[in-house]
Amino acid sequence: MAAAWEVARDKGLAGLSLSDVAARVGMQVPSLYSYFASKNDIYDAMFAQGNDQFLQFIRDRAVLPRSARERLRAGFWVTFDFCTADPVRYQLLFQRTIPGFTPSPASYAKALEVLDLFRQGLASTGLVSEPADQDLLTALSIGLVDQQISNDPGGRRWASLVDDVADMAYDYLLKKRRRARARPSTRSRNKEAQ
Amino acid sequence: MAAAWEVARDKGLAGLSLSDVAARVGMQVPSLYSYFASKNDIYDAMFAQGNDQFLQFIRDRAVLPRSARERLRAGFWVTFDFCTADPVRYQLLFQRTIPGFTPSPASYAKALEVLDLFRQGLASTGLVSEPADQDLLTALSIGLVDQQISNDPGGRRWASLVDDVADMAYDYLLKKRRRARARPSTRSRNKEAQ
């Protein structure tokens, strides 16, 4: 697995080849088939491992800061740091870029586990009322990550904007919540309106 | 070129092959070398063409709406619509995902042309004072695009958030500008402070 990650970081995720992996572990190519049924099986194992690493990463940072504002900032930073730490891993987990590969149900379940953990964390801030709010936050996070990786790899150009964007989102969600409480019929219509 | 785009949309950008392109235009593979020096040369031509299309797309929409708020919204929509209309083109122009390919200086110049056109449009709103503001806006735009393409291809899940995010950015930049004018030493330090 470690060799596979190294090769992917070296030759690009799509450039992963069994020959390179075998060479890096000092084996012949056919020996790899004792461990993986196919090349896509390696991608799948990487996908699962990457999600496990993300889960661990989130839990390691789960100090749960005091205020909702700080908690939101922390959420942005967790995503940003994890993704930018390994662009290839980010590409495998969050972009759909490898021609033939689709994660197995078992591996995909891990991805859902990550999503759910995030959903919980966001809910604890009391800021996120509807699914669309979560979509908004993921878009903002991923946008920062994507620009950082694509246009300033290894730099800090978008890292310096993480706190600003988090606060911007905080203000937006807070204002939205206030508005919704002032006249509940507008945003959360139907249910309470009747 | 059209055949190349079709193949890329069909087999994935990284899955582009000369055999498929040749087959689609009813030629033999070696005949393609009368038009392109190599496979990467095809990618390069696609890169240039994609940027040309973006330039045309921007100009077609350049009605320049009245208020700054509307102008910002329009800018978000231009990016969103163009990118989501063709995910493969988006991948080629804005992600760095193909192992061996780097755009030629001539093609890259077109990409810079697009960037500059955007910079002009944003400057006309009077909202964007420093480069970091532009980085912020590109991050927000790309985030919406990326999530829409990766997690709801063909759908409208993040499309429905475009106006909200644009307005959120507008409010943020407006507030920031007001703050900067109230005490000019904080944000635009050095120059005016001395």
Add this chain to the structure above:
DNA sequence: GTCTATATTTGGATAGAC
């Protein structure tokens, strides 16, 4: 589990006739 040997396919690219 690991190897050698091999099958099989496919890829990009060139030579040279027409």
Add this chain to the structure above:
DNA sequence: GTCTATCCAAATATAGAC
């Protein structure tokens, strides 16, 4: 400009001995 023929390299994958 387009073709046939060919080259060469690399890829994934399997068979079967040790």
